[in-house]
Amino acid sequence: MMRFNYFRPASVKEACKLLNQHQSEAKVIAGGTDLMVQVRDEDKKLAGMKTVIDVSHINELRYIQEEGNVIRIGAIVTHDQIFRSPILKSAAPLLPEACNTVGSPQIRHRGTIGGSICNASPAADPVPALVALNAEVKLESVRGERVVPMVDIFEKPYKTNIGADELLTEISFKRLSDASKTAFIKLGRRKALAIARMNVAVVLELDDQGIVTEARIAPGSVLPRPGRVSEAEEVLIGQKPTAELIELASKKVSAVMIERSGVRWSTPYKEPVIAVLTRRALNQALGVE
């Protein structure tokens, strides 16, 4: 169990000031559902940590809003709050679905969307959904703020390029069109309290003729960095999504996994199964059995 000092800022401004002051000696805590496990394990990832900055009392970061067609989620919104949000249910149903598969009710009551991103676990359930939503994140610091595509902050498993003085304050993405079809599928070793063995989020848009105009496929736990698999998406774009094309796109995900991650101990299993999950997600989105 690591020991550290504790600060409980009441505003983003105050939090940024503290982060600036403590730089890499500080870690941000919100729900604590990931950080506290690492604290207990004295995880190497926390080496040098002397201070935690608790942002869970910054009420200005607790919101789910819609402005124009942009959805904005404050960083300390919990998985459970996302699951229960009527806005998100219509604007991006795959995100509440994904958040509702995280851990357990207790974890979903405390764990936050911002924390889930910053922890950068390859198995995080909300992340593929956010990837498929082309989400952006807002990072604030005493130096100012910047908004970047979420996928750009991930460096490798459990590592982001968020500056030591920066605070992730908001996640935003465009509301999906009414014609969008989405799915999120998670495969775990059990039905609750499960770390995703693999998961996959998909967003499809089809025109009146049933031609795919937009395809976003974001698998989790198979790529070195969260991201979409454009090679698979391209198979579908401009086409009617036949069973053959869906199969082809799904197999592309497997191929890209091996391309980007190399062959690992788990590849003999993941290679066929991520294709299965992708196929199922695409079919589910399209309403095909």
Added chain:
Amino acid sequence: MDKVKVNMFVNGKPVSLEVKPYARLLDVLREDLGLTGTKEGCGVGECGACTVIVDGETVNTCLTLAASMDGKHITTIEGLMENEKLHPIQEAFIKHNALQCGFCTPGLIMSAKALLDSNPNPSTEQIKVAISGNLCRCTGYEQVVDAIKEVAEKSK
């Protein structure tokens, strides 16, 4: 390391404490407040034996910093009885043999309470989901679900 002042409500009573900045809520409840009905089974938020209700929602106290509880309302298993009278969930657990070794029981009861407080008429599936963060190795959950179901049905 400076201690942190925390004002919170525990089982309806205001509590003012100076806690270690890294102290878990679990340790403060058990050691500082003597509320040992909240148990530690895994320390990593998997078993749910340390479940309490914070502002109406269940949380794992092993993953919660006590320092972050300023202003919060916390209910532990010790807060369920009113005037020496058992809570209906406690009565139902007894009636349905919903416990064996009893170590996970306080956590299960807290999860059941949070569920029924927010949704007095849950489906069987909702009951199972509500207790899915509470591992029990003795009961197979069957009689636990029966007990919670009965309380829900009585409230209809």
Added chain:
Amino acid sequence: MPLMGQKNFRVLNKPVTRVDALDKVTGRAQYAADLNFPNMLYGGCLRSGLSHANIVKIDTSKAKAIPGVKAVLTAADVPKPKSWADYYYLADKIRYIGDVVAIVAAESKEALSDALKAIEVEYEELPGVYTIDEALEPNAVQVREKGVGLVDGIPTPGTKGNAFLESYFPIRKGNVEEAFKKCDVIIEREYRTQFIEHSYIEPEACVAVSNPVDGTMTVYSSSQNPHFSRRYIADALQIPMNKARLVQQTLGGSFGGKEELVGLTVGRAALLAKATGQPVKMVLNREESFLESSKRHPFRIRYKVGATKDGKILAFEGQLVDNAGAYNNQTQFMNCRASIHSAGVYNIPNVKTDTFGVFTNNIHGGAMRGYSSPQIIFAQESLMEELAEALNMDPIELRRKNLLKQGDLTITSQKLVQPTIISEMLDHVLEKTDFVAKREAYNKQTGSKQKGIGLVTCYRGAGLGAETVDASGAFITALEDGSVLINSGTAENGQGLKTAYSQIVAETLGVKVEDIHHIGVDTHAIPDSGMTVASRGTVMGAQSMKKAAEKLKILILETAKEMLNASPLDEVIIEDSVCFLKSEPSRSVSLGEVCNNRLWAGKQLAVYEWFEPKPLNPDHHTGQGDVFPTYAYACVVAEVEVDLETGYVDVLKVTAAHDCGTVINPATAKGQIYGGIAMGMGFACTEEVEVNKGKLRTKNFDSYIFPTAVDVPEMDAILFECDDTEGTFGAKSLGEPATEAVGAAIANAVNSVLVRTKGERLRRLPFDLERVVLGKSLRAGGNA
């Protein structure tokens, strides 16, 4: 007979409320970690992180210098580093990952943690052996000096190797060589199982408190077997046993697991309490519990079975080898049971099996609910399916043809004189589950998710049997207000022992259940009556309680008759704590009045009784003889849906029928069965302590996966009874039967799908995602 409900009892057979329920639902039940004492210190252990190494040097000076640190002890500092039970309080050499190098007591958890980090140890790593196969390789590193080699596949004294001689149990019945010649079909198969963690939710904990006046060391602990733990106090401190006192706190689950490691923890805490003169609390975290606690033994089971073409099994041969780990206190007992059950619940005239353990530098096997049976039933009942396949016969028919019947001889040639109801249980379960129709319907499925149904029949020797003597003692005191104190050497471990014993006393004596209080074990207050293991608590352990209640009843009736002025011909009845004349119930006197009368008349109100079981006659050289007083039968059906593309096994329904003899309490009996189903499901599908060269990759419940409330199947628990004269009120064992067949039934259900769709069958547990898809595990390291 039948389903429960045809016996006539007043208190038994009723879903009496658990006597400890109120304490447990209010959170006031005191588990060991809940205790605090003035000036109490925190104790902790240092482990090496290695599986096999010499300790070259230990320097504790920096740790001792940390403020608040009160004691740092290594093997050199204690009178007896090695415990009486093979394991070490403080190891002189690292033989497996759980070995403890140093123990510390400090005023705060912070100082404790700092001190453990400040101890400097230099190790010299050694090559090791980890799996059964490695241990049996010629020229394998010898893990223990007492290990022996094999000659013709049999552990043989005077040779060098890793076989554990004391754990070798042969069965020799008939003549298998000749019998195989008469068989039309012979198959040979190998099955393997994995390390399983008990996963009691309460980690091991104790507080040691020494009494400076009389030198007694008292330890309050999470012991499954308090008297067994007491032995560690006396042993570690080298004090007389009458100065070693163990008080069992409410126990947060055990399932066989809180034996050796709790004993060692108790010993270590006592050493620290003695060294510091202060109370010491030692609570293990989950990772420590995974590292050092015993596991379900992994088995490698090789079977050869032969039958005539009409399905009569004539010959059965087997080699059953289990991984005992670096130390062992259990394999030498467990394999006795393993050997006796090595060929299932079938009437087989010719049997030759050899069962033995091997030492490795791996985590150690120990007692876990079933005590070898879940592993063996998995292999045995898989084999039955495969034999049926080879015979082109319905596996139900194959079982029917071979199931033991009353009067038959078991593989130890014990004649089954008690009711042997497995065939009627099988018929009942087949009908209740609509087994045959479902199986046919499932055979017509197509698609990537397919259902399967599987069946298991099995039996279990009740109580300890030939493992060791199944004797017990119990104490009853009636008080002058009519309330009754009872106590037993066997312990409440969450299974409901106090409730069962209270019901048995209530039934026998006529006192109300709510007027009875079971004290619980304090070793200074109740004599040892053997361990609370082997599902013996009710079937055999309660015999002494019943005897004591019968004796007390005679005493009470004597005074009640006097007080009621009854004639010698009048019969006095005690019911609901009231004594009355059978012929004239209105003439009555309360139990309290009778007890009060006896108290002031100076007459006996307390009884201690001892029960000795009837002798058995096992011959451990041939595995022949009467080895258990009676047997409990079970038939379990599992229904699953297998996702052939992802490997996910969804267990949909488990129907479990158990021959309880007499059901003491249907609510707690069903509780055992439901919990047993969940545990069996984990064994079949998800659970495995993953080890790689003795190092654990699964150390907590985030990676060790057992069922949650949303995972468990629909469950149907069916309680059978029969007129068996051996157990207390005719009761049989249930705690272990409840889980032992479930994994095998699920395995048979999954394999029914895999055989149908892929023509393949899995022979190693667990059937997890990877194994179902690929036929093999991708997890690193080999366990068995």
